[in-house]
Amino acid sequence: MKLKATLLALSAVLLAGMVQAQDGWNWPADPAQEAKARELNAAYTDYMKSEQFVDATHPLNWLLVNVPELNESIYINGVNIYKGAADEVTDAAKKGVYQDSVIAIYEKRGELFNNESNWIENKAYYGYQFYKSDKDKLKGAIADFEKAMELNGTINYQLTAAYFDLIYRNYAYNKAYTGEEILAIHDNIQAMLDAEAAKGTDVTNQKGTLEQLMVAMELIDCDFIENTMGAKLKADPTNEVLADQIFKYSVQYKCFSSSAFLQALEIKHAKEPSFSTSQVIAMRYMQEDQSEKAEDMWNQAFTLAENPTQKSDAKMELAKIYAKQGKKSAARAAAKEAAELDNTKTSDVYSLIGGMYMNSFNDCKGGESRAKDYSIYIAAYNAYQRAGDSQGMANARARFPSREELFTEGLQVGGTINTGCWIGETVTLATRD
Structure with a gap:
């Protein structure tokens, strides 16, 4: 067993040597510089493996400053080292320096290797962890999340809550957005989560956090639902996601008299007709003196009723409509049918x-x-x-x-x-x- 372990260790050393000899390693042409670079590369790697992150920063820093194009690995490892160092120290100033270094390493990596799409999400999330309570620096993390979406079309669904939390904080600290802009961001994230859910992923927690933050912003009231969300739904009446949001918020904030609520309910009813949706729509039509529409909707409610009581309710409301229209015989017949049912x-x-x-x-x-x-x-x-x-x-x-x-x-x-x-x-x- 001891011999096997020795051979494995030797293989690892040889493999490491082979990796460093492959293309992608740009050792200095000057022999003395090359020797020093090799020495410090080995040193920081040893410190890193033993989780001595603060000690690892010293040789790594020399490499980053003096041979920045040595190999992409110094940036990949550098993130872990400076993050580890930030976690290791208790002094707030030193912690901040190490955290800033993590972000700086990502930025330098982007300049040299032009592969941001591979790691921009990670940078954004580190920015969230480090700067979410800093009203100025959190803007950089937001920009990184948006860059990730620009480059990749989306972000990992598990990061959506962090991104929207930054939006919430930027709004709270800096009043950085209008209500319409926040709603657009919310809708974009919602679409990402819906796409992930379509794959079978449980996104309940992420959606729950999204809605909690939306409520915490205190943007939503009856006026916002009617004039902002409602205007958007009028412009795109096929937007079922928005209609569902309007319906949900209208119920939550008791905004039942808005035209936005009525339109959202009509869309919801067209997709999933039920006694309850037809009942509420019919009542709204009556409030607006649209008796013919109300009559049609109560007839739908009657056919969708799940029990005699609901059928009776529908017939009674039809009786009232007929009476208002002057159709007295029809009103009496409908009313008597209502009594027979209930x-x-x-x-x-x-x-x-x-x-x-x-x-x-x-x-x-x-x-x-x-x-x-x-x-x-x-x-x-x-x-x-x-x-x-x-x-x-x-x-x-x-x-x-x-x-x-x-x-x-x-x-x-x-x-x-x-x-x-x-x-x-x-x-x-x-x-x-």
Whole structure:
């Protein structure tokens, strides 16, 4: 075993020698300089392997200053060494110098080897770690993240939270962005996470952090949703991601009266129709006096209902719409259907019907028989009675025909008469006196 270990160690030494002899090593032409460079290269490597990072910085610094084009490895290793040194020391000033050196090494590497796309993300993340609390230096880390996206089209999904945290801090420290700019950055990151999620990756934590930071910026309120996000959705009504965001924020901040919320809800409903979405859309249409649209949406709600109570709700709302449109027969039929589906609505249903009867006098009076004309109030009384509406009953009774009016027409209390008109009910005659 000892011999095997010795052979392995010897192989490692030989391999190291071979690596240094290969192309890419630019040893100084001067023999003395070459000897010193080889000595210090070996020295810093030994210190690095034994994790003596502060000690490793001294020979490495000579190489970086005097033979900067020696080999890319001094920059690759240099990052680890200066980061290790920064972690090793407790003095804040020294720690800052070592951290700055990490960034400087990356910048020099970029000048000499022109391969930033391979490591720019790492530089950006070190910048985040080092400078996130420095209102001036954090801008460099942001620029590096943006350079990474420029070069590679994206960044590692695990770094998205760090990047947006820098955006949050830059906004908090420097008021560096408008709300629209932050939303654009947010949307870009969201798209990256969605692309990663499509591969099967769990990005729940990253998305959660993104939303927490967005909320912490206190940019979002009803005005922002309507005028900023809503304007963007109007310009691109196919943007389902934005529609989902508007819907979510509108619910979170209780911004239900905005046109942006309505448009987002319409998009959401078109994609995933449900009773709840059709219900809310229909209610919004009614608020805006768009009764035909509301009628169509409540009909959709009825077909999408998951239980009799929801079906009853839809029919009751349709009854109200029909009543408002003057479609009284249709309103009554829909209301009665609502009561059949859910008997807890019986009171509301018959109060609605009683109200329609009461408001039909001018439409139904023939002018030939006061008993017949006023019989609709008896029908209204009966409806209110079924509803348990004592106030409605009293109002209706006050409009009954008088005994004298019945006598004049040869009629008497207890007899029957048909109201005619759309009401079409046969009622038992009664008087107000």
